[in-house]
Amino acid sequence: MSGPLGGPLAGTRGIVLTQAWAGAYCTSLLAMLGADVVQVEVRKRPDSWRGDYATPLPPALADVETAEHSWNCNPLYNSVNLGKRCVTLDLADARGLDTFKRLLTHADFCAENFSPRVMGNFGLDYERMREVKPDIILASLSAYGHTGPWANVPGIGGTIEPSSGMSALLGYEGGPPLNSGQMYPDAVAGFNACAAIITALRHRDRTGQGQFIDLSMQEASLAWAGDAFLEYALTGEQRPRMGNRHHTFAPHGVYPAAGDDRWVALACETEGQWRALDALAGAGWADDPRFATMGDRKAHEDDLDATIRAWTVPQERDALAARLVEAGVVAAAVHDALEVAADAALRERGVVIEVEHPETGRWPQVALPMHFSRTRTEPPRHAPLQGQHTHEVLAELLGMDAAEVDELVSAGVSGMGPPD
Amino acid sequence: MARALEDIRVVDISLSAAGAWTSRLLADAGADVILVEPQDGHPLRALAPFDAKGRSIPAANFLANKRAVSLDLDVPRSRRYALDIIKKADVVVSSRSPARLAEIDMTYEDLGRPSLVMAHVTAHGMTGPLAETAGNDLTSAARSGWASINGNADREPLKPAGWASSYCAGVVAYAGVVAALRWRDLHEGEGQEVDVAEAEVMAGAFAPAFLGAQYRGAAGRRRESADLMGGPVEVADGHFALTLSRAHFWRDAMNVLGLADLAEDERFGTSWYRQQHKDEYTDRVQEAMRGWEKMALFDELAVRRVVAGPVLTMAELHGLDHLRERGFWRRPDNQQDGPDYPGPAYRMTETPSTLGRRPPRAGEHTFNVLRTLNNVTDDHLLTLAESGVIGHRYPEDAR
Numbered sequence: 092m093s094g095p096l097g098g099p100l101a102g103t104r105g106i107v108l109t110q111a112w113a114g115a116y117c118t119s120l121l122a123m124l125g126a127d128v129v130q131v132e133v134r135k136r137p138d139s140w141r142g143d144y145a146t147p148l149p150p151a152l153a154d155v156e157t158a159e160h161s162w163n164c165n166p167l168y169n170s171v172n173l174g175k176r177c178v179t180l181d182l183a184d185a186r187g188l189d190t191f192k193r194l195l196t197h198a199d200f201c202a203e204n205f206s207p208r209v210m211g212n213f214g215l216d217y218e219r220m221r222e223v224k225p226d227i228i229l230a231s232l233s234a235y236g237h238t239g240p241w242a243n244v245p246g247i248g249g250t251i252e253p254s255s256g257m258s259a260l261l262g263y264e265g266g267p268p269l270n271s272g273q274m275y276p277d278a279v280a281g282f283n284a285c286a287a288i289i290t291a292l293r294h295r296d297r298t299g300q301g302q303f304i305d306l307s308m309q310e311a312s313l314a315w316a317g318d319a320f321l322e323y324a325l326t327g328e329q330r331p332r333m334g335n336r337h338h339t340f341a342p343h344g345v346y347p348a349a350g351d352d353r354w355v356a357l358a359c360e361t362e363g364q365w366r367a368l369d370a371l372a373g374a375g376w377a378d379d380p381r382f383a384t385m386g387d388r389k390a391h392e393d394d395l396d397a398t399i400r401a402w403t404v405p406q407e408r409d410a411l412a413a414r415l416v417e418a419g420v421v422a423a424a425v426h427d428a429l430e431v432a433a434d435a436a437l438r439e440r441g442v443v444i445e446v447e448h449p450e451t452g453r454w455p456q457v458a459l460p461m462h463f464s465r466t467r468t469e470p471p472r473h474a475p476l477q478g479q480h481t482h483e484v485l486a487e488l489l490g491m492d493a494a495e496v497d498e499l500v501s502a503g504v505s506g507m508g509p510p511d
Numbered sequence: 512m513a514r515a516l517e518d519i520r521v522v523d524i525s526l527s528a529a530g531a532w533t534s535r536l537l538a539d540a541g542a543d544v545i546l547v548e549p550q551d552g553h554p555l556r557a558l559a560p561f562d563a564k565g566r567s568i569p570a571a572n573f574l575a576n577k578r579a580v581s582l583d584l585d586v587p588r589s590r591r592y593a594l595d596i597i598k599k600a601d602v603v604v605s606s607r608s609p610a611r612l613a614e615i616d617m618t619y620e621d622l623g624r625p626s627l628v629m630a631h632v633t634a635h636g637m638t639g640p641l642a643e644t645a646g647n648d649l650t651s652a653a654r655s656g657w658a659s660i661n662g663n664a665d666r667e668p669l670k671p672a673g674w675a676s677s678y679c680a681g682v683v684a685y686a687g688v689v690a691a692l693r694w695r696d697l698h699e700g701e702g703q704e705v706d707v708a709e710a711e712v713m714a715g716a717f718a719p720a721f722l723g724a725q726y727r728g729a730a731g732r733r734r735e736s737a738d739l740m741g742g743p744v745e746v747a748d749g750h751f752a753l754t755l756s757r758a759h760f761w762r763d764a765m766n767v768l769g770l771a772d773l774a775e776d777e778r779f780g781t782s783w784y785r786q787q788h789k790d791e792y793t794d795r796v797q798e799a800m801r802g803w804e805k806m807a808l809f810d811e812l813a814v815r816r817v818v819a820g821p822v823l824t825m826a827e828l829h830g831l832d833h834l835r836e837r838g839f840w841r842r843p844d845n846q847q848d849g850p851d852y853p854g855p856a857y858r859m860t861e862t863p864s865t866l867g868r869r870p871p872r873a874g875e876h877t878f879n880v881l882r883t884l885n886n887v888t889d890d891h892l893l894t895l896a897e898s899g900v901i902g903h904r905y906p907e908d909a910r
Contacts, residue, residue: 256825316672320825323825332672
């Protein structure tokens with residue numbers, strides 16, 4: 092009933108120790124691609140995105156009768172763990188560690204995003220994992236990677252964004268560096284680690300050889316600003332903060348519409364799009380020598396933006412965005428999270444779906460942003476409750492009967508919720 | 512050392528940064544990637560900034576490690592040579608909409624090879640109400656929700672800097688292609704289409720803020736102003752992020768900053784209290800931080816295992832011992848005189864990423880590829896080039 096979903100990775104299994112965002116999202120993507128991903132969680136140190144056990148329930152769920160345990164109701168955790176099963180094991184306990192190692196013999200891959208010394212402390216560094224499963228693939232996601240002077244320096248998305256060069260690029264023209272509204276480097280690391288594990292699976296299938304993947308969030312983020320690094324390498328210049336502007340195209344910005352915090356993004360990448368915008372505005376912009384060519388528009392971008400702003404500001408956002416799109420201008424309304432949930436295109440393509448969760452109820456969630464014509468994926472299950480699948484997985488993979496699992500629970504090695 | 516995709520040939524007919532990043536990652540994983548670009552050059556080649564020789568820097572980044580062939584897919588006489596190359600390929604990467612592919616008879620069905628893997632990397636996907644609608648990094652930020660939370664509350668929403676949705680869609684499409692290739696390995700001859708939309712990938716990256724907003728019934732907004740939890744604040748020589756998400760981060764950071772009374776105040780040991788009472792300490796903490804240089808503060812906090820991040824520029828990153836010792840910087844095998852390129856996003860012990868080729872000049876390998884893959888004779892190639900069917904011959908290609 093809660094086995095793997097269909098998809099290109101059907102028949103592949105991960106026994107994983109991922110947590111928070113980057114690692115958890117990586118393995119959720121793999122689950123949504125059809126892998127059987129079993130999340131192993133330690134009750135004494137629950138996934139930080141479940142919150143700690145004392146965290147109150149989210150106020151918005153106060154009236155939801157089934158919402159009982161805050162750690163099963165955290166939107167952070169529930170957003171990036173779709174499609175997985177969850178087993179609890181205390182890896183500091185010999186029985187827990189032994190059970191984990193036995194699970195590992197059934198795994199194609201493992202992934203974790205502790206700081207680099209933690210897995211060694213558990214006795215689960217890559218070399219020792221290979222003694223248990225010689226062709227295992229292990230992906231380790233960390234702040235700065237497993238080698239080098241900063242290997243043991245801790246970090247999270249909010250500190251990697253600055254230390255990777257990303258924050259220096261994000262911000263308004265002439266303004267200070269900014270971090271993104273949520274920790275973008277985590278998503279970057281999650282996508283990349285997913286790609287790395289799939290690559291390693293193919294290599295394993297063809298050669299029988301597993302491997303170790305060392306993902307430094309700093310490096311992944313810096314690679315994601317590779318063009319800005321190359322700009323420095325080739326010109327000696329640090330790219331300035333550019334707001335929403337583009338090096339070549341103008342206009343290229345976010346403009347106000349009527350009402351509070353209502354905005355439209357629009358860009359003209361071709362002369363045809365500029366003429367279409369001009370025709371829509373009907374104000375003779377194209378005849379203005381300041382705006383004659385892309386180069387002219389770029390050179391007079393402040394004037395251009397002020398001109399466009401004056402035109403957009405009284406207009407109703409969605410009607411304006413629709414007219415711009417209809418005219419062929421690159422444009423979209425700036426949607427907030429509730430509007431994204433209602434987006435018809437995302438709904439129709441199954442990227443925003445309704446997910447039923449045993450405690451929180453039914454909510455829209457963002458599922459897998461990939462579509463396959465042959466190996467179609469299925470809508471993913473809700474993020475697992477803590478320890479929800481302990482009995483099921485230990486019976487299915489290790490042949491343990493209920494009494495054996497109950498013994499682990501009563502010894503505090505497994506179970507649900509705060510440790511006794 | 513093995514290369515993960517050394518047995519794979521890719522033809523990239525895409526015209527976008529996202530498509531180009533997909534095939535760049537395939538190339539870095541060892542695939543033979545042939546970029547089929549219009550005779551007036553891949554669109555990225557026209558984009559600023561440019562190097563001293565007038566060459567596009569985005570093009571250098573996204574097109575490196577590939578061979579480039581100049582063929583106009585809109586022109587049937589030219590297109591047939593691209594179709595011949597595709598007959599020898601495992602993967603095609605496209606950024607065209609369904610209608611644009613149909614116009615040039617290059618849909619998956621038209622290509623007629625069930626074993627082919629075809630990746631579509633587009634703004635909004637190959638189906639649905641926006642399949643024919645143009646988009647870019649800016650509109651992906653708008654549609655996915657990212658712009659609504661980036662930036663300051665008193666200013667316009669901000670897209671993520673640079674080519675964020677192109678990079679993210681690129682690696683997601685790469686992952687989809689490799690998953691499809693693995694499926695084909697295990698199920699002989701079963702290729703398929705992989706459909707990745709930039710706006711959807713960014714929505715995936717937005718998932719935590721998305722679900723939080725649903726539970727609350729209220730969307731997140733942009734920050735009111737720079738604050739300690741929200742991102743970098745000023746220090747003596749730049750900016751610095753101190754996120755203080757755990758009790759010991761707070762205590763140790765306050766002690767380092769010489770604010771012992773704040774460190775000892777037990778009320779600040781819980782994160783919700785710190786959030787609720789920001790006004791009681793923010794000014795003092797920021798004043799104390801302004802007395803520190805960013806690397807000195809980072810080093811002091813790192814010893815205490817407090818998460819913290821100095822805002823680094825590209826020059827500072829290039830000078831970091833950490834990245835140098837990890838061997839992050841690399842140069843194309845055939846361009847050892849520079850410039851440095853960033854390394855891969857992840858290290859694989861058995862199938863490391865490789866950067867074999869510098870970025871190709873426009874159509875640099877037209878003759879070479881058509882000669883070796885399509886068996887077109889040199890005389891015929893010259894005739895085709897003279898009549899404008901294919902790109903011109905580069906001097907170094909002369910036999």
